[in-house]
Amino acid sequence: MPEGSRAQASAQALQTTDLFDPVKLGPLTLPNRIVMAPLTRSRADDNGVPGELQATYYAQRATAGLIVTEATNISAQGKGYIRTPGIWTKEQVAGWHLTTKAVHDKGGHIFLQLWHVGRVSHPDLQPGHQLPVAPSAVRAENQKAYTYEGFKPMVTPRALETDEIPGIVADYAHAAKCAKDAGFDGVEIHSANGYLLQQFLSDKTNKRTDRYGGSIENRTRIVVEVVDAVTRVWGGSRVGIRLSPLTKFADIGDSNPEPVYLSLIEQINPFGLAYIHVIEGDTGGDRHPAGGFDLQKLRRAFNGLYMANNNYTLELAIEARAKNLADLICFGRPFISNPDLVQRLRSGAPLATPDPSTFYAGEAKGYTDYPALT
Ligand code: PHB
Numbered sequence: 607m608p609e610g611s612r613a614q615a616s617a618q619a620l621q622t623t624d625l626f627d628p629v630k631l632g633p634l635t636l637p638n639r640i641v642m643a644p645l646t647r648s649r650a651d652d653n654g655v656p657g658e659l660q661a662t663y664y665a666q667r668a669t670a671g672l673i674v675t676e677a678t679n680i681s682a683q684g685k686g687y688i689r690t691p692g693i694w695t696k697e698q699v700a701g702w703h704l705t706t707k708a709v710h711d712k713g714g715h716i717f718l719q720l721w722h723v724g725r726v727s728h729p730d731l732q733p734g735h736q737l738p739v740a741p742s743a744v745r746a747e748n749q750k751a752y753t754y755e756g757f758k759p760m761v762t763p764r765a766l767e768t769d770e771i772p773g774i775v776a777d778y779a780h781a782a783k784c785a786k787d788a789g790f791d792g793v794e795i796h797s798a799n800g801y802l803l804q805q806f807l808s809d810k811t812n813k814r815t816d817r818y819g820g821s822i823e824n825r826t827r828i829v830v831e832v833v834d835a836v837t838r839v840w841g842g843s844r845v846g847i848r849l850s851p852l853t854k855f856a857d858i859g860d861s862n863p864e865p866v867y868l869s870l871i872e873q874i875n876p877f878g879l880a881y882i883h884v885i886e887g888d889t890g891g892d893r894h895p896a897g898g899f900d901l902q903k904l905r906r907a908f909n910g911l912y913m914a915n916n917n918y919t920l921e922l923a924i925e926a927r928a929k930n931l932a933d934l935i936c937f938g939r940p941f942i943s944n945p946d947l948v949q950r951l952r953s954g955a956p957l958a959t960p961d962p963s964t965f966y967a968g969e970a971k972g973y974t975d976y977p978a979l980t
Contacts, residue, residue, distance in 0.1 A: 616921060617954065621925045624800050626952050628737045629933065631768035631911060632843030632880040633701035634715055635790060636671035636934075638660065639927065640948050643938035644674045644719045644848075646690060648966040649973060650701075652900055654679060654692030661975045666945035668714025671934065674794050674846075674883070674908040675705075677721035677801075680781035681774075681891070682733040682851065684802070686723030688750050690965055693718060693781045698708075699788045706789035717792040720778060720786040720836070725803030725811070726856050728753050737764040741806045746857040752966075771828060774802075779835040792844030798885055800856030807866055809861040813822070819919065827871045830902055833874050842878030846913065850885035852898045864899040871907040879909040881934065920951050946978035955979055 618621040626638045646661070650656045650962045664673055666874070679692040690700045702718070709716045725740035728751035732738055741761035750757040767887045778795070785793050797803035805811040806828045818827050829847075839846050849870075851863040860866060871882070886901055887893035893916055906913040914932035941947050943960035950957055964972020 610714055616924075619924045619928070620952070620954060623927055625923055625927050625935070626948070629911075631672065631715075632792070634672075634844075634854070636667070636715060636959075637713075639934050640923070640951070641934050641936045642667050642670040642672050642673040642941045643733040643862060643946075644676050645689065645942065646676050646941055646966065647973060648687060648689040650689050650690065651879065652688065653695070654685070655695075655697045655701040656691045656705060657701050659970060660691070660972060661708040664685060664705045664716060664903055664959075665708035665712050665714070665976065666978070667941055667947070668709045668712035668713065669818055669946060670941065670950045671948070673709060673714060673716040674936075675716065675718045675790075677719045677796055678781075680720050680722050680778040683739060684722035684777070685731050686727035686738070686801075687966075688731070688754055690721075693720070693784045693788065694777070694856055695784075698783050699917070702788035703787075706791075709861070710789070717794050717844075718790045719794045719796050719848070720781050720785070721796045722774065722777070722802040724805045725760070726801055727751060727763075728758055728761060730758065737761060738768050739764050739770075740768065740802070741811060741819060744811050744813065746800070765814070768963075771818060771831075775828065775831045775835050776884035778832045779839060782836040782839040786839060792846070792880065793836060793840060794846040794883060795836055796848050796956060797829050797832075798850035798883075799853060799857030799889055804850065804858055805808070807870070808858050808860040809862075810857075810861075822866050822869045823955065825866065826873060827845045829870060830873045833877050833879070837861040837879070838879045843880050845877075845879050846881040846883055846910075847874065847879060848883040848885070849904070850889055851901065851904070852887050852895055853889045854895075857891040858913055859964065862904070867904055868907055871904055875907075875909050879910050881913045882908050883913040883915060885906075886914055886916040893917075905932075923951075943973075943976045946974055946980075948955070950979065 727738035915936035
């Protein structure tokens with residue numbers, strides 16, 4: 607199609623799409639269907655405390671229909687990357703409160719993402735220099751941990767004892783409570799991208815023979831327990847869950863994911879979650895990898911909203927709404943360099959390109975210094 611008519615076609619699509627219309631998410635009314643995806647930016651202090659810098663960054667992006675924060679550690683054991691924030695101490699709660707207040711003052715909505723990395727860590731990042739924990743002692747191959755001394759190869763994790771698992775579920779409950787104290791609108795349970803919960807779901811990483819391994823019922827058990835614990839704090843309608851059934855991120859994988867995820871959806875439906883946040887295909891890569899399954903099956907099986915994620919462009923987002931393939935659409939990297947992304951997309955304004963050298967760590971540069979258009 608020649609450039610001129612393509613621009614016209616998208617101008618017309620822009621006028622008719624409901625991407626920029628309000629939508630109900632549990633008790634909230636979001637002003638539009640565009641979600642700021644969780645993005646690791648590693649600018650908290652070494653105790654996992656965020657501050658004014660994070661409050662400024664998130665408030666600049668408050669016109670997103672919903673913000674999901676960067677992945678946030680539920681415990682010291684849940685940490686796998688330097689300078690990632692936490693949500694288990696009083697100081698962290700006070701630090702996050704600056705963010706929720708700043709976002710709410712701008713009329714925005716913000717969920718906190720609850721994260722335990724499992725094996726994707728390193729003794730340098732663990733309390734007492736201990737081994738990271740996982741369902742089984744299976745190392746993430748060809749992966750490196752980002753430690754205070756630079757990148758180091760992943761180690762073989764320690765398999766959790768059965769009687770340690772209730773403590774991890776309790777850590778999720780405590781973190782969920784802390785997120786409530788910090789003033790968030792809700793929380794997202796991170797059960798994707800090869801981190802702890804997906805390590806339990808996946809037969810590549812879960813070799814257990816107790817009630818948390820083997821059958822699909824057993825492999826999904828901890829996730830259902832976490833959903834139960836977190837919804838006891840928040841109620842279902844302010845909780846979402848992130849899933850990536852087809853990803854290979856952090857050396858994760860499953861020989862037959864479809865029945866695992868359909869079973870999980872069936873088991874969590876009674877909790878009335880607000881949404882599933884689905885990374886479609888391989889994280890940051892192929893949307894339809896070989897051997898995958900139709901992720902719309904998850905959408906049809908689930909009672910709440912479907913949030914789609916994986917390198918969406920405006921055109922793809924409009925198409926997903928026009929074909930009713932998703933309820934909410936995540937944008938990640940474009941939000942880094944375009945704090946007013948929603949307005950730019952709506953008006954057809956050009957997008958600024960983010961600088962990857964400032965994605966992680968550092969301070970304000972590449973974080974709060976991308977200007978809005980007006
Ligand atoms: C990361 O910090 O690299 C990261 C965190 C959470 C994800 C994916 C990547 O889901």
